[in-house]
Amino acid sequence: MGPAHYVVMALRAIGVLMINPALGGGSQLKADKIRTLTDMLANLVEGAEATYDELKQFAVEVEALAASNQSPTREQWEALVARDRAARDAIAANRRAIEERVARENLRLVEESEAARLVEESEAARLKTEAEKSLNPGGDPPNSADQ
Amino acid sequence: MTRFFRNFTYFVLGVSLSLALSACATLPIAKARTLEQRAYAAYGTFVIVEEQVARLTSDESGLSDNAKLALIDAVEAAQPTVDGLVTAIFEYETARFDFERDRIERGAFVAVIDNLDGWVTRAVPIVDGLLNQTEGR
Numbered sequence: 001m002g003p004a005h006y007v008v009m010a011l012r013a014i015g016v017l018m019i020n021p022a023l024g025g026g027s028q029l030k031a032d033k034i035r036t037l038t039d040m041l042a043n044l045v046e047g048a049e050a051t052y053d054e055l056k057q058f059a060v061e062v063e064a065l066a067a068s069n070q071s072p073t074r075e076q077w078e079a080l081v082a083r084d085r086a087a088r089d090a091i092a093a094n095r096r097a098i099e100e101r102v103a104r105e106n107l108r109l110v111e112e113s114e115a116a117r118l119v120e121e122s123e124a125a126r127l128k129t130e131a132e133k134s135l136n137p138g139g140d141p142p143n144s145a146d147q
Numbered sequence: 148m149t150r151f152f153r154n155f156t157y158f159v160l161g162v163s164l165s166l167a168l169s170a171c172a173t174l175p176i177a178k179a180r181t182l183e184q185r186a187y188a189a190y191g192t193f194v195i196v197e198e199q200v201a202r203l204t205s206d207e208s209g210l211s212d213n214a215k216l217a218l219i220d221a222v223e224a225a226q227p228t229v230d231g232l233v234t235a236i237f238e239y240e241t242a243r244f245d246f247e248r249d250r251i252e253r254g255a256f257v258a259v260i261d262n263l264d265g266w267v268t269r270a271v272p273i274v275d276g277l278l279n280q281t282e283g284r
Contacts, residue, residue, distance in 0.1 A: 047208075051199040051281070055175065058195060062188045063178040072187040077236065080187075083194045084233075088226070090201035095219050098204070098212050 174278075176271055182260065186236050186267050193229050193274045196281050197222055203281070221280050225273045228266070235259075235266040 065072060175188040200222045202208065204215040242259040245251045 047199060047202055050202075051195060054195045054198075055192065058188075058191050059175040059178050062175040062184060062191070065184050065187070066178055066180040069180075071181070071183045074240070076187065077240075080190055080194050081233065084190075084197065084229075087194065087197040087201045091197065091204060091219055091222060094201065094204040094206075094215065097206065098215055098219075102212055 174275075176274075182264055182267065183236075183239070185271070186232060186239075186263060189267055189270045189274050190229065190232060190236070192278060193225065193270070196274065196278050199281050218281065221277055225277050228270050228273050232263075232266040232270045235263040239263045 175192050176185060179185040179188040200218050203210055204219055208215065210218075239259050239262075242251060242256050246253070246256040
C-alpha cells in the first residue's frame with residue numbers, strides 16, 4: 001500500500017466526517033458538494049498513483065531489457081500499438097461525449113436566455129398597457145366604436 | 148469552510164505533484180541504453196500517459212469539461228510525433244532484418260537508424276512534457 005492509498009483513505013474519511021452533523025460535520029445541505037469534492041480529489045490521487053505504478057512497472061521492464069542488452073520483441077511492440085489504439089479510441093469517444101454535453105448545455109442556456117427575454121418583453125408590454133390605462137382612465141377602450 | 152477547501156485542495160495537489168516527481172525519477176526512458184530501448188521506453192511511456200488521459204476524461208472522472216478537453220488537446224498534439232516514431236521503429240525493424248541478411252547496404256541502414264534517432268529525440272521531450280502535464284492534475 002503506497003502513500004497515495006493512505007491519502008485516498010483519509011480523503012474518504014474526511015468526506016464522511018464533514019457531511020455527518022452527528023460527527024461534528026456540516027449540514028446535509030452541503031453534503032453533495034463536499035462528497036463531490038472529496039471524491040474528485042480522491043480520484044485524482046488514485047489516478048496519479050495508478051500511473052505511477054504502471055510507469056514503475058514499465059521502467060523495470062525496460063531496465064531488464066537494458067541489463068540483458070536485448071531489443072524489444074515484435075510482440076512487445078505490437079502490444080503497445082494495440083494499447084495505443086484502444087486508448088485513442090477511448091479518448092476520441094470521451095471527446096465526442098464532452099462536446100455533445102457542452103453543446104447541449106449551450107443550447108439549454110440559449111433557450112433559457114430566449115425564454116427570459118420573451119418573459120421580459122411580455123412583462124414590459126403588460127406594464128406599458130397598464131401605464132396607458134392609468135394615464136387615460138375614462139377613455140374609451142380600443143375598438144370601442146365597433147361594439 | 149471555503150478557506151479550508153482551498154488549503155485542502157492545495158494539500159492534495161501537493162501530494163499529486165510529489166507522486167509525479169517520484170514518477171519522473173523512475174522514468175522508463177532513463178533506464179534504456181540502446182536506441183531501440185529508448186524508442187520502446189518513449190512509446191510505452193506515451194501509451195501509459197494516454198491511458199491515464201482516457202481515464203481522466205471519462206464520465207467517471209471528476210475533472211471539469213474544460214480540463215478534460217485541455218488534456219485531450221495535449222495528448223492529440225503529441226500523437227503525430229508518436230506516429231512518426233512508431234513508423235520509424237517499424238522501418239528500423241525491417242531494415243535491421245534486411246541488413247542482417249545482406250539485403251541492404253550499410254549506408255541505407257545507417258540512414259534508417261538516423262531517422263529513428265531523430266524521431267526518438269523529438270518524441271522524448273514531448274512525452275516528458277505530457278507526463279508532467281497529466282500528472283499535475
